[in-house]
Amino acid sequence: xxxxxxxxxxxxxxxxxxxxxxxxxxxxxxxxxxxxxxxxxxxxxxxxxxxxxxxxxxxxxxxxxxxxxxxxxxxxxxxxxxxxxxxxxxxxxxxxxxxxxxxxxxxxxxxxxxxxxxxxxxxxxxxxxxxxxxxxxxxxxxxxxxxxxxxxxxxxxxxxxxxxxxxxxxxxxxxxxxxxxxxxxxxxxxxxxxxxxxxxxxxxxxxxxxxxxxxxxxxxxxxxxxxxxxxxxxxxxxxxxxxxxxxxxxxxxxxxxxxxxxxxxxxxxxxxxxxxxxxxxxxxxxxxxxxxxxxxxxxxxxxxxxxxxxxxxxxxxxxxxxxxxxx
Numbered sequence: 638x639x640x641x642x643x644x645x646x647x648x649x650x651x652x653x654x655x656x657x658x659x660x661x662x663x664x665x666x667x668x669x670x671x672x673x674x675x676x677x678x679x680x681x682x683x684x685x686x687x688x689x690x691x692x693x694x695x696x697x698x699x700x701x702x703x704x705x706x707x708x709x710x711x712x713x714x715x716x717x718x719x720x721x722x723x724x725x726x727x728x729x730x731x732x733x734x735x736x737x738x739x740x741x742x743x744x745x746x747x748x749x750x751x752x753x754x755x756x757x758x759x760x761x762x763x764x765x766x767x768x769x770x771x772x773x774x775x776x777x778x779x780x781x782x783x784x785x786x787x788x789x790x791x792x793x794x795x796x797x798x799x800x801x802x803x804x805x806x807x808x809x810x811x812x813x814x815x816x817x818x819x820x821x822x823x824x825x826x827x828x829x830x831x832x833x834x835x836x837x838x839x840x841x842x843x844x845x846x847x848x849x850x851x852x853x854x855x856x857x858x859x860x861x862x863x864x865x866x867x868x869x870x871x872x873x874x875x876x877x878x879x880x881x882x883x884x885x886x887x888x889x890x891x892x893x894x895x896x897x898x899x900x901x902x903x904x905x906x907x908x909x910x911x912x913x914x915x916x917x918x919x920x921x922x923x924x925x926x927x928x929x930x931x932x933x934x935x936x937x938x939x940x941x942x943x944x945x946x947x948x949x950x951x952x953x954x955x956x957x958x959x960x961x962x963x964x
Contacts (some may be wrong), residue, residue: 638710638733641925641944642666644662648895648922649744654905656897657691663922670709673701674928677815681907687933692909696932702728702877709733709926717772719876720765720843730772730876733926738879741923742776743787745893749883750837751782757806759799760791761825762841771875777816786811792822803836810835814871818843819856839883841869841963853888855948855953864866873947877931879923882945883905889944895922898937898945906932910921913937916951 642662651659667927668678677694678686688694697707706712708731715735719728732738753769760777773926774791781789788806792799805811813836817825838860851859867884882890882898894899900915902908911917917937922929939945 639666639670639752643829643922643925645740645848645925649740649893651894651922654896656681657896659922660691660920660929661688663925663928664688667709667925667928667930668761668904670734671707671928673697673705673707674910674930677701683819684763691897692911694920695878696906696909696929696930698932699728699877701877702730707877707927708729712924716770716874717775717876718768718770720768720771728876730927732879733937736772737923737925738772738775738816739779741879741893742779742881746780746881747936748893749885749891753780754785756784756789756814757786757802758784758789758814759813759815761799761821763793763818763821764794767793772877776881777920780814782840791844796825796828799825800831803831811857813837815839819851822860823856823863826860830865832865834865836864836866837870838864838866841872841874857886875933877924877927878919878921879927880921881921888946888954889940891944892947896920897938897943900939900945901932903951911943912939912940912941912946917945917947 644658662798668675674697677697681695686693701707703726713731713733715732717730717732758781762774762777765771765774768870789800801855802811808949815836819840819842836945839859860869871884871887873890880893880896882892882896884890897920898943899909899911899918900913901918902915906916917933917935918932919933920929936953937945938948
């Protein structure tokens with residue numbers, strides 16, 4: 638395995654003025670060592686480009702994860718797969734080093750929420766626990782372990798027990814971080830309405846055809862009333878990445894220092910901009926042994942501070958089981 642081009646520990650506090658230089662090191666290394674990415678760059682350029690901005694870096698279409706093994710070196714033993722129906726061709730992300738993934742989501746959690754040991758962490762992810770190779774389940778399971786709280790865990794469809802746990806945590810004024818797939822959160826509060834003051838509710842999208850689609854605003858209004866909270870948080874992640882962005886309830890996602898989002902014109906995917914409306918392109922510098930430069934199929938808008946919102950999906954693109962609800 639070729640030596641990494643950067644010190645992975647420097648990513649977690651990466652200064653803004655070093656993002657470009659670090660991205661260029663990662664780009665040069667990946668284009669030399671990732672066969673799929675190398676061939677894609679060759680198709681776009683007669684020779685390897687020397688980018689002077691992150692917008693000039695070639696981005697790999699996310700669909701390649703359905704048709705190719707996007708990895709460096711021999712195929713790893715750890716596989717993450719996207720969710721989907723039995724008719725869907727799912728994305729496959731071969732992960733060489735799960736420790737990098739753990740470092741990424743733990744540092745991200747610390748950045749947005751603090752130390753996991755301060756929380757009782759609860760996962761309400763029935764659809765993801767029913768299948769193997771879920772990167773979301775892997776992340777939440779590790780956070781549960783790091784919390785060290787006796788009531789942390791996955792609650793599946795055991796709504797009655799979850800109701801009692803949340804009531805107990807409220808009485809103890811214990812902070813709770815509850816992450817769930819949208820349809821399960823809706824089902825839970827329909828059966829057991831809450832009035833929570835010490836719980837952060839995080840939806841990770843995904844009706845998966847089980848309920849009528851709602852706009853993001855409708856979903857958050859419904860869940861906010863059901864849980865008795867003013868804001869519903871959101872997580873933006875995907876199988877093909879090793880990092881996440883979070884929204885604290887205003888519909889705007891923020892990235893950790895090692896992640897950046899750009900937009901491209903729908904008619905010209907090479908016309909990338911740091912703000913505006915278009916197709917989201919993600920730089921995830923933690924995704925070292927795969928590809929750090931991914932062109933998604935999500936439509937979005939980025940503001941002047943680099944925060945973004947997800948507006949929907951590109952027309953005719955296939956459904957992503959973990960996709961966020963759209964307007």
